[in-house]
Amino acid sequence: xxxxxxxxxxxxxxxxxxxLDGVDLVVPEGSVFGFLGPNGAGKTTALRILTGMARxxxxxxxxxxxxxxxxxxDVRALxxxxxxxxxxxxxxxAEEYLRFAGKLFGITGAQLDERxxxxxxxxxxxxxxQRVGGFSRGMKQRLGVAQALINAPRLLMLDEPTSALDxxxxxxxLDMIAALRGKTTVFFSTHILxxxxxxxxxxAILDHGRVVRQAAMSExxxxxxxxxxxxxxxxxxxxxxHALAGQAWARECVRDGQVVRCVIEDVAAAxxxxxxxxxxxxxxxxxxxxxxxxxxxxxxxxxxxxx
Amino acid sequence: MRGLGVLLGKEFxxxxxxxxxxVVPGILIFFGIxxxxxxxxxxxxxxxxxxxxxxxVVIEIPPATTANAYLQFNQNAMQIALIAVxxxxxxxxxxxxxxxxxxxxxxxxxxxxxxxxxxxxSNWGLIxxxxxxxxxxxxxxxxxxxxxxxxxxxxxxxxxxxxxxxxLVALTLFFxxxxxxxxxxxxxxIAVYFMLTIGSLWKVARxxxxxxxxxxxxRIVMGTADVPVVWPVVTGVLGALVFVGxxxxxxxxxxx
Numbered sequence: 338x339x340x341x342x343x344x345x346x347x348x349x350x351x352x353x354x355x356x357l358d359g360v361d362l363v364v365p366e367g368s369v370f371g372f373l374g375p376n377g378a379g380k381t382t383a384l385r386i387l388t389g390m391a392r393x394x395x396x397x398x399x400x401x402x403x404x405x406x407x408x409x410x411d412v413r414a415l416x417x418x419x420x421x422x423x424x425x426x427x428x429x430x431a432e433e434y435l436r437f438a439g440k441l442f443g444i445t446g447a448q449l450d451e452r453x454x455x456x457x458x459x460x461x462x463x464x465x466x467q468r469v470g471g472f473s474r475g476m477k478q479r480l481g482v483a484q485a486l487i488n489a490p491r492l493l494m495l496d497e498p499t500s501a502l503d504x505x506x507x508x509x510x511l512d513m514i515a516a517l518r519g520k521t522t523v524f525f526s527t528h529i530l531x532x533x534x535x536x537x538x539x540x541a542i543l544d545h546g547r548v549v550r551q552a553a554m555s556e557x558x559x560x561x562x563x564x565x566x567x568x569x570x571x572x573x574x575x576x577x578x579h580a581l582a583g584q585a586w587a588r589e590c591v592r593d594g595q596v597v598r599c600v601i602e603d604v605a606a607a608x609x610x611x612x613x614x615x616x617x618x619x620x621x622x623x624x625x626x627x628x629x630x631x632x633x634x635x636x637x638x639x640x641x642x643x644x
Numbered sequence: 645m646r647g648l649g650v651l652l653g654k655e656f657x658x659x660x661x662x663x664x665x666x667v668v669p670g671i672l673i674f675f676g677i678x679x680x681x682x683x684x685x686x687x688x689x690x691x692x693x694x695x696x697x698x699x700x701v702v703i704e705i706p707p708a709t710t711a712n713a714y715l716q717f718n719q720n721a722m723q724i725a726l727i728a729v730x731x732x733x734x735x736x737x738x739x740x741x742x743x744x745x746x747x748x749x750x751x752x753x754x755x756x757x758x759x760x761x762x763x764x765x766s767n768w769g770l771i772x773x774x775x776x777x778x779x780x781x782x783x784x785x786x787x788x789x790x791x792x793x794x795x796x797x798x799x800x801x802x803x804x805x806x807x808x809x810x811x812l813v814a815l816t817l818f819f820x821x822x823x824x825x826x827x828x829x830x831x832x833x834i835a836v837y838f839m840l841t842i843g844s845l846w847k848v849a850r851x852x853x854x855x856x857x858x859x860x861x862x863r864i865v866m867g868t869a870d871v872p873v874v875w876p877v878v879t880g881v882l883g884a885l886v887f888v889g890x891x892x893x894x895x896x897x898x899x900x
Binding site: 385392423432437442 | 646647650651653655657658661662731743744745747748749750751752754867899900
């Protein structure tokens, strides 16, 4: 599989602040790639360098083999970009803005007409004659995705595309991103874990200017992270918690009402011993199940460890 | 300069759709119509307001002439209109940066130089149309009130004003790109204009630099012989081009 983005040792200093601290990253072509990190981790800085808005202090960043510093226009011809707070000329309509954006890529005539109509439909803005200055945030964000797609880019870069939106606006934008799977490479930054879980197939976690983990979603959620066991009993959960806490394969046991959750080091042993313990304690079992680690668990573990 | 044509088209569309169409042209057209009228009325107003006639004091105020109408227009255009030009241009680059519109446009294969040049050409074009319309109105109203004398001198005055406006647009564009602040660019532009006004007291500066553009129009209309205009015009146009280049360079060095 070819590479859409390849970043090596990327560093960005702002006076004394190290916004990026030797970032290494590879984004495979065709992936929907989540660039995840807490606020201030350096996500926007990385995107600004990739789009030529900022210059790196050190390291290299390549987009489809083009250096973003020395071949910025070649890179920009291949990408579509939506900044975190997209700003448009308020006196234009959505259609006028898309036509303007298309012409900047040299697209004209029937091809431009066709793309504008198609993208207005995709963004739910067909027939909207209101000027952009009067748009809601959701409409602006949908227009932002549409203008970023006007050149049918090989790589779509979105900076926090859902962070300022209400639930319906978020759903619309995530649906638009999900619909692009298999058509183009999508690289989007966010701090919203559920968005990444919902649409991404690959993820990198950035913290304090460094990539602390990059892998496929399925891999990152399972690899090396302990399973949690959930046990609910009719009554007497405090006795069960005490008993579980004494087991060598169980740790971090917490009780919430009649539910006890523990991190399990040996799942097979737990499945064998827990029913016996419940019987021994003469408790009524309501349910017992494994809980897969969520991306939030992984994120908190990786980011929290460095905090 | 990739994207210049598209960006220029956008600038002209913006002029037609926003306040830019009304501010500088509106001011110039207002002065174009009102200046000859004010010139005609000024002597009468001065006579009636002095109150000295009742005390037996007689002040001879000569009647207004065509030259007074043109000088009145130039006085207004040189002060209020040029300051309006500076203020209107100050946000050209800084406004695009601060609002975020530049970021989304320049993420496309467009050169920053093209954006700066489009701003310069559109502003020069707007001011050219506005000053020509205002000059025609001034000449028309002056012909109605006075006569059609001194049209070549008035044309020269308008030409000199336009070169100075071009220079100030370019200078303010540079400040807009370099300082990244609307208010900062406007303040710096007005400060430099003020310094040029002071510089016009120095003969050498009047003869060889754009400073000479400030008073040359008045002197031509008043019939002063051998007013130096060649070097002020040449250096004014060259200076405008240099400042557009500097604006493009400053903008290209900045991170968005």
